[in-house]
Amino acid sequence: MIYYNLKDHQEKIDFKNATIKGQGKEKGLFFPENIPQFNEEFIQNLPQCSNEEIAYQCMKDFVGDEIPSEILKEIVAETVSFKIPLVKINEQISVLELFHGPTLAFKDIGARFMSRCLSYFLKDQQKKVTILVATSGDTGGAVAHGFYKIPQINVVILYPKNRVSPVQEKQLTALGENISAIEVNGSFDDCQNLVKQAFSDQEINSQLFLTSANSINIARWLPQQIYYLIALKQWIQQHKEHPVICVPSGNFGNICAGLLAHFRGMPADHFIAACNDNHVIPDYLKTQKFEPHQAVPTLSNAMDVGNPSNFVRVLELFGNQFDALKNTVSAYSVNDKETINTITKVYQKYNYLLDPHTAVAFASLEKYLEENPGKKGFILGTAHPVKFPDAVEKAIHTSIQIPGSLNELMKKEKKTVEINSDFEELKRFLLHKI
Ligand SMILES: *Cc1c(COP(=O)(O)O)cnc(C)c1O
Numbered sequence: 135m136i137y138y139n140l141k142d143h144q145e146k147i148d149f150k151n152a153t154i155k156g157q158g159k160e161k162g163l164f165f166p167e168n169i170p171q172f173n174e175e176f177i178q179n180l181p182q183c184s185n186e187e188i189a190y191q192c193m194k195d196f197v198g199d200e201i202p203s204e205i206l207k208e209i210v211a212e213t214v215s216f217k218i219p220l221v222k223i224n225e226q227i228s229v230l231e232l233f234h235g236p237t238l239a240f241k242d243i244g245a246r247f248m249s250r251c252l253s254y255f256l257k258d259q260q261k262k263v264t265i266l267v268a269t270s271g272d273t274g275g276a277v278a279h280g281f282y283k284i285p286q287i288n289v290v291i292l293y294p295k296n297r298v299s300p301v302q303e304k305q306l307t308a309l310g311e312n313i314s315a316i317e318v319n320g321s322f323d324d325c326q327n328l329v330k331q332a333f334s335d336q337e338i339n340s341q342l343f344l345t346s347a348n349s350i351n352i353a354r355w356l357p358q359q360i361y362y363l364i365a366l367k368q369w370i371q372q373h374k375e376h377p378v379i380c381v382p383s384g385n386f387g388n389i390c391a392g393l394l395a396h397f398r399g400m401p402a403d404h405f406i407a408a409c410n411d412n413h414v415i416p417d418y419l420k421t422q423k424f425e426p427h428q429a430v431p432t433l434s435n436a437m438d439v440g441n442p443s444n445f446v447r448v449l450e451l452f453g454n455q456f457d458a459l460k461n462t463v464s465a466y467s468v469n470d471k472e473t474i475n476t477i478t479k480v481y482q483k484y485n486y487l488l489d490p491h492t493a494v495a496f497a498s499l500e501k502y503l504e505e506n507p508g509k510k511g512f513i514l515g516t517a518h519p520v521k522f523p524d525a526v527e528k529a530i531h532t533s534i535q536i537p538g539s540l541n542e543l544m545k546k547e548k549k550t551v552e553i554n555s556d557f558e559e560l561k562r563f564l565l566h567k568i
Contacts, residue, residue, distance in 0.1 A: 135198045137164035137352060140446050149200045150255050153248065153353040154263070156346045163443070164352050165450050170195035172399040180367040185218065186211045188367065189360045192395070193247075196356050201254055209250040210360070213243055218361050220368035220512060223484050226503055227496065228512040230365045233489075237275035237305045238518035240388065243361060244354035245280030249287070251353045256286045264342045264568065265289045266332055268325035271298040272436045272517060275305030277347045278313045288568050289313045289347075292325040292560075295552065301521050301540060308546035314568060320555035322438075323429070331557045338564055349387025350443055358391030359398075365512060366400060378511030380406040380499040382491040383465075384437035386415070386444040388514065393451055393463070403509060405463045408498035410434045413467035415442060422456055433470045433525040434490040436517070466498035473497065477529035487526065487534070489519040 137152045139145035141162030147155070152164045176183070176191055183191075189210035190203075197206055216234045223229055235242030256263060265287060267277055274291040281289045291306055295317040298306070307315040318325050332338055333346075349355045362379070369377050379402050381389040389407050396402050407415055410432040418424050426441035452459040468476075476493040480486050488496055495513035503509055519526045520536055527533055536544060551567070553559040 135170075135196050136167040138167055139163070140165050140450060149197050149352070153251050153351065154255060154345065156351045163350055163446055165447060166196060166352075169394070169397050169451075174399065177366075177399060177401070180363065181371050183367065185214045185360075185364050188363045189214050189357070192360045192363060193357060196352075197251075201251065205254060209247065209254070210357075212250060213247040213357055214360060214364070216242075218364050220365050221486075222372075223480065223486050223496075226510050227499055228369075229486075229488075229492065229496075229515045230361065230512050231515045232361060233515055233518040235276075236279045237272075238301070238521055239272045239276055240358075240361075240514065240516045241272055241276035242279065244349065244357050244387075245276040245347065247357035248347060248351060248353035249280040249284055252281075252287065253284045259286075261343055262286050262288065264344050264564070265347045266292075266329055266344050266564075267347055268292045268322065268329045269298075269306070270294070270322040270435050270438065271302040272521070273348065274298075274315075275302055278306055278309055278315075281347070282309050282313060283311055287312060290316065290564065290568065292316045292318050292328060294322050294325055295319055297322065299521055299523055301523075301536065301544070303548065304540075304543050304546060307548040307550050308543060310549055314563075315550045316560070316563065317550045317552045318555055319552065322435075324555035328555065328557055328560045332560060332564060335557075335561065338561060341565060348443075349385055355387050355391060355444065355447075356394075358388055359395040361514075362392045362395045363400060369512065373510060375510060376401045376403040378402075378404045378406065378499065378502060378506075378509050380408055380495045380502070380511060380513045382434065382437060382495045382514060382516050383407040383409055383415070384412075384439040384442065386442040386448060388516070389463075390444045390447045390451070393448060396462070397451055403511070404502075404506075406495075406498055406502050406511075407463060407465040408495040408513070409465060409467045410437050410473070410494055411467060411469050412438055412440055413465075414440065415445065416465040416467045419460060419463070419465050432490075433473050433522070434494050436491060437494065464502060466501050468494045468497045474525065474529045477526060481530050487519045487530070489515070489517045489522050490525040491516045491522075
């Protein structure tokens with residue numbers, strides 16, 4: 135498959151090089167040159183398909199012959215090697231639990247696929263790659279875990295000191311080996327700025343091959359289609375009508391993957407982008423004006439994004455037709471108070487504990503269903519509530535138990551390097567310490 139740069143359509147690249155490079159000239163995102171359609175029979179027979187088979191059907195056309203099919207089958211099997219259940223919360227709303235992977239976040243799926251593809255592509259090369267990421271909590275853990283002990287790859291993660299939860303911190307800092315965690319005396323924005331400076335620093339780039347592992351990378355973005363089909367497989371066994379699909383959204387990589395699957399022939403009634411107080415896209419759908427702003431901090435901090443990077447891909451999918459976009463996608467903004475109230479209500483009424491991101495989705499889908507009675511749908515459960523104990527405890531007034539599966543992790547020692555929000559300190563580390 136060939137991909138083109140959305141900022142410069144002349145720049146074309148194959149799957150392998152798009153995976154290695156991440157982004158194109160002028161920081162443009164890559165986009166597939168054509169949208170391969172699902173076979174109708176495949177969609178009808180989903181209930182008979184294993185998750186591995188669904189994953190393979192989702193990805194094969196995007197990879198083409200750049201990875202032999204037996205190896206791609208192994209890669210996708212490892213990508214979805216944990217349960218992804220669709221759980222009914224009430225008659226109208228179900229939740230697709232995407233948090234049963236190693237770091238209890240949906241980002242595990244994209245990170246696992248990307249790491250294994252990158253590892254395959256680097257196998258016969260001398261090249262060493264350094265993955266540099268800033269995280270507000272979730273991305274770092276998934277990337278650290280996805281790339282742990284993968285040869286020829288070093289991972290450097292920057293996170294804001296004292297601003298990630300205890301579980302998140304252990305996931306970032308306890309692995310060691312090829313994973314380095316840097317605690318920055320500053321905010322997430324400071325971390326992001328340091329990473330940006332590193333990507334444009336000549337001296338660093340002459341010595342290291344830097345790449346990123348965020349959802350800009352097609353090898354992290356595209357595999358997110360897989361679980362929409364895994365959801366549908368479970369949905370059609372219980373429902374006749376097509377689902378409304380509601381996605382907690384920050385950079386819009388996740389919802390864009392669902393929309394891509396829909397364009398390929400996956401049935402869905404409607405899509406909803408659930409946002410917190412960072413409401414650039416809900417505003418855009420009202421006014422047709424795209425006005426990025428500084429991110430404001432909220433309880434669902436993995437969605438605190440003021441300029442959603444993947445939204446250009448959403449626009450490209452719809453051929454920049456605003457009306458077509460509006461017919462398929464709605465967006466809501468849910469503030470922290472509503473988020474807390476939703477966690478409380480759903481816990482009391484249905485005995486189901488939502489994390490703050492998934493709660494934003496629940497509240498958004500409820501709003502849509504009120505305006506559109508008779509419909510039903512599911513939300514994407516993007517993180518386990520134990521990763522966001524402060525918000526959850528505020529809502530249900532009891533502390534939440536860390537699941538036994540995390541005992542080992544929580545006992546491990548934290549290993550970090552601490553730096554100030556000072557580029558020279560990061561540069562010294564990158565040039566001399568890894
Ligand atoms: C990253 C993240 C999101 C946002 O996903 P995007 O693809 O950036 O829209 C939502 N919820 C959680 C828990 C996340 O970690």
